[in-house]
Amino acid sequence: MKKQQFRRFILDSVPVAMVTMDADLKITSFNIRAEELTGYAAHEAIGQPCHMILRSSRCENDCPLQTVASSMESATGLEGEIVDRFGDHVPVRIGTAAIESDDGSFVGYLEVIEDISRQKEMEREKHNFISMVAHDMKSPLIAIGGLINRLKKEQTCKGNEKLQEYLRVIGDAEARLESLAQEFLEYSRLESSQLNLQQSETSIEELLQKVTEIHRPRAEEQKIDLSCECKPLPAIKADADRLHRVFTNILDNAIKYSPEKAEVTISVKETDQEIVIRFKDQGWGIADEELPYIFDAFYRADAKEKSTGHGLGLAAVKAIVRQHGGRVSVTSTPGKGSVFTVRLPKEEKPL
Ligand SMILES: Nc1ncnc2c1ncn2[C@@H]1O[C@H](COP(=O)(O)OP(=O)(O)OP(=O)(O)O)[C@@H](O)[C@H]1O
Ligand SMILES: [Mg+2]
Structure with missing residues (x-):
């Protein structure tokens, strides 16, 4: 395999979008995953300024490539969104690095973009499921707790030690489940950052x-x-x-x-x-x-x-x-x- 073909093969085999840019932020290479992510073909993207193709929520005020250019330091794990050719917003995780020539002079940029929409969707589903279960558990449990207390006070139960003991055990179990549901709900709110801090x-x-x-x-x-x-x-x-x-x-x-x-x-x-x-x-x-x-x-x-x-x-x-x-x-x-x-x-x- 020739060097050029080998490079192409590697670029198209990685499971993330990889885009390189020259020093003027014009796209110089665009792999298959980048085509899938953005909806643009490589021949449409190459030569374009990167913000026209990788339209990201970070482009305007928080361009990760600016940081690379000023500090020459790479960055990974930056989360954001990319708007694809069809106007859909895709959640992504971005990594950026500067490309240097053999003599150490600055040549351009590399951006690695991972589509994390499936991961975000699963997090949302998990959160919705947890909140739904915890929420739906709470009201029947409160009703059970109330009825247990009422039963304890009923004349038929008052004098009956065995019944009182059963009610105490059921009451304890109900209280444990209620506290689990409460903790569950609060944890799921915290996890999804829904709970705004009152600082x-x-x-x-x-x-x-x-x-x-x-x-x-x-x-x-x-x-x-x-x-x-x-x-x-x-x-x-x-x-x-x-x-x-x-x-x-x-x-x-x-x-x-x-x-x-x-x-x-x-x-x-x-x-x-x-x-x-x-x-x-x-x-x-x-x-x-x-x-x-x-x-x-x-x-x-x-x-x-x-x-x-x-x-x-x-x-x-x-x-x-x-x-x-x-x-x-x-x-x-x-x-x-x-x-x-x-x-x-x-x-x-x-x-
Ligand atoms: N100080 C500690 N010493 C020994 N083990 C600990 C300590 N803190 C936590 N653990 C271990 O970590 C686990 C998780 O702790 P965590 O506080 O999340 O849950 P928990 O104490 O089991 O239940 P909960 O806090 O929800 O009532 C515990 O079950 C225990 O095994
Ligand atoms: Mg604990």
């Missing part, structure tokens, strides 16, 4: 102290030494209620997955750009092979035999922290304990 100046140390005090009675029940080494920090713009939920979920786990008389310590530190909050426990820990999955919805590591839960707590933590432009991470040693670290930017960062 205001928030003191992280005050929030941590509040959460610590709420958990103290439970920690004491387990004889756990719970401490918050919180020092004054600059207030940051955040959704205090949602962060309350983040800290509650992590602390709830730290206590739930620790043996009696263990220590749980919260500490904070500040860097130039971030506030870093550490939750350290001396609990059962998490095995290496489980670590990548614990932030996934409904994932419960081997702790599930020893405790109750829905596996949604950390998924909500991740979604909320991400919406704040922050990160959450974990390190753990089985048998010794875990450290969950939440990093929140001091300045608002665009998502």
